[in-house]
Amino acid sequence: MASFFDLKARKAAAANGASSSSEKKATENPRLQPWVEKYRPKTLSDVTAQDHTVTVLQRTLQASNLTGAEKLPHMLFYGPPGTGKTSTILALAKELYGPEMIKSRVLELNASDERGISIVREKVKDFARMQLTNPPPGYKARYPCPPFKIIILDEADSMTQDAQSALRRTMETYSKITRFCLICNYVTRIIDPLASRCSKFRFKSLDQGNAKRRLEDIAKLEDVQIEDGAVDALIRCSDGDLRKAITYLQSAARLVGASSSEDDDADKMDVDNKTITVKIVEDIAGVIPDATIQKLVKAMRSRDTYRAVASVVEDLVADGWSAGQTMMQLNQAIIYDETIPDVQKNRIVGVFSEVDKRLVNGAEEHLAILDLALRISKIMAGR
C-alpha cells in the first residue's frame, strides 16, 4: 500500500517492467533525468540560501533525536517558486528516515494529483491513521526514524476551501503519529484554521551569490562550457527561481549539443568548443533583446508617433515575441527611466495594469500592444 503512494518506486517498477533490456535503461536514465531532479539537495545542509529555516529545522531534528517525538511541529512552507521549499522537506524526510523507511513513512501529494475533498477524506486520512511500522534492527542507528509519518501537500494553495477544511480535524486527531507539511506560494490562500495549526516558514527568494554558485557547480559537473556573463543572464532571466534557471541551463546545454555524450569515453572526445552564450540563454528564456525594446521606447518619443510606433510593434508581433514579455520588459525600461517624471509614471502604470488585464482575458495581442504603446507615448508627450 505504502509503495503505491511513492511515485519513485512506481516509476522504477514501471521502467523495469516495461523495458526488455533493463540494464540499458539503467545506464540511460540518469542522462535523461532532468537536472532539477538530479541536483536536488540530498541533505538539509545542502539547501542553499535558506539559512534561517534550515537552522530551525536542524535544531528540531536534533531535539527530536533526544526526546523521541513531539518536537517537530506541523509545518507550512511558503515563498516564491523555485526557492527550495519542496527540496527542503524532501531532504528533511530523507535525513529522518533514510532510503528504506521513506516509502512507508512519507506521502507526497501535489496539485497534479487529483485532490478534491474525496481524496483528503480517503487517501490522506487512510495514510494518516495507518500505524507505524518498525524500522529494521540496526537501522535506527543510522537514521533517527522518529515515530511519526509525514504527509507533504505540495502546492496546497490550489486545494479547494472544502478540501482544506476537511483537513482540519484530521490534522489534530492523528497528530500523535502524523505530521503535515503544507507547501504553497501564497500563504493567504491557506484558510486560517489550517495556518494557525502550523508553524510557518517563509522562504525568501534566492540571492544572486548563492544561485550563481549553484549554477556554476552544476555546469562544472555536467561538463558544460559556459560563457562569463551567461550565468548572470540565467539568474536575471529566471528572477530568483532556481528551478527555472537550472531548466534553462539544461535546455541551453541540449541546444549546443554538449550533453549528447553517451558515456565517459565519449565524454572526453566530446569536449568541443560549443559554449553557452548570453544570447542562447536569452533565446531560451524568450527574452526580447534590449535593442528592440529601446527601439520601441525611442519610437514612442519620436514626433511622428503613430507611424513609428506602428511599424516597430508590427515587427515585434511578426517576430513572435509574446505580449506578456513585451509588457514586462517595457515596464522595466520605463520605470527605471529617470527622465520621466513621477506623475507621468503613475499614469503609465495604470495603463499597464489595464492592458495586462485585457491580455489575460484573451484580447488580441497586436492591438493591445499598439494601444499600450500609443497611450504611453501620449502620456509622455505631456498631453
Next chain:
Amino acid sequence: MALIVDKHRPKSLDDLTYHDELSSRLHSLAQCGDFPHILVYGPSGAGKKTRVVATLKELFGPGVDKIKIDARVFQTSSNRKLEFNIVASVYHLEITPSDVGNYDRVVVQDLLKEVAQTQQVDQAAKQKFKVVVINEAENLTRDAQAALRRTMEKYSPNLRLILLANSISNIIAPIRSRTLLIRVAAPTHDNICKVLAASAKKEGWPVVPGLHKRIAEESKRNLRRALLMYEAVHSQNEKVTDTTPIPPPDWEVLIGQIANEVVNDRTPARILAVRAQFYDLLTHCIPATTIIKTLAFKLVELVDDDLKGDVILHAATYESRIKEGTKVIFHLEAFVVKFMKILEEYLMAMDM
C-alpha cells in the same frame, strides 16, 4: 491539383529556406537522442508546422508521412460523448484539443495516458518514444494545461510533446519551464521573395521581382498568405508583370468599404447599413477580432494623426470586450458609433 502552398512545402530540415540557425539546432536536437519536450511559437504563416513536420521526419524517417485519420469518441464525466479527430502515423499523433472546447482536459488526459502507456511496437523504429503534436496550444484551458504538467514528467520515457502556439502569453509558467521554447519568427520580405521565386521556378512561371516584392509587403510577413496570393494572381491573369494588381480577399474589400463609408457619412442611417454589412461578414465566418482589427487599421489610415491614437485605443477596448461579452455585434457597432462620435467632435472643434 494541390495548391502550391502544400505542393512546395519543404519536406525535410535541409529543404527549409530561412532561419538556418534554427534548422541546424532542430537537426542537432533530433540527432542527439535526448529529445526534449518542445514548445514552438510564432505568428501564423511563419512555418512552425513545416518545421515540426520536418523535425519529425528527421527523428523517425519517412514513416511519419503515412498518416491516417482516426475518429475517436471520448466520454466526459457527465456522460457526454465527444467526437474527436486524430491525425496519426505509427510514430506520432496530431491533435487539436481546442476543437472540443471546454472538454479538452478529458481528451488530453485520456489520450496522452493511453499513448504513454503503450510501447513502441516497431522494433526497427529509430526512437523509443512517440511524439504527440498539440496544435493551438494557446487555446488549451488552464485545467488541460495543469493536466499536461504532470503527464510530461511522469511519462517522459514513452512520450514527447510538441506544442504549437501563436503566443506563449496564455501558456502557464510550469509548462513553459518544462519545455524547450523555440521561437519561429515570421519570414522577412526578402525571405518571402526568395521562396516565391523558387516556387515560380518549379511551376515554370516567369520570375517577376517587382510583383514578388509587392506580395511580400501585402502579405504582412505571412508566408502562407503570400503563396496563396501568388497563386491567385497567376490563376486570374494570363501574363503577370510588375504592375499586375494583387486581388485582395473580398472580406477585406468589404471592410475597406465600410471604413470609407463610416468616415464620409456619420449618420444613424449609416449605422444601420453598417450593421447589415457586419452581419454579412459574420455569417461568412470572419472572426469578430479580425473584423475590428482590420477596420481599425483601415480607419487609422483615413483620419488625421491626432485621432490615430484614439482609434486604436477604442479598437483595443471594444476588442477586449468582444472576448468578455457574448454577442459580438454589439461591440462592433459600439466601436463604429464611438468612432463616428470622436471624428465628429474633432471636425466640430476644427470648425470653431
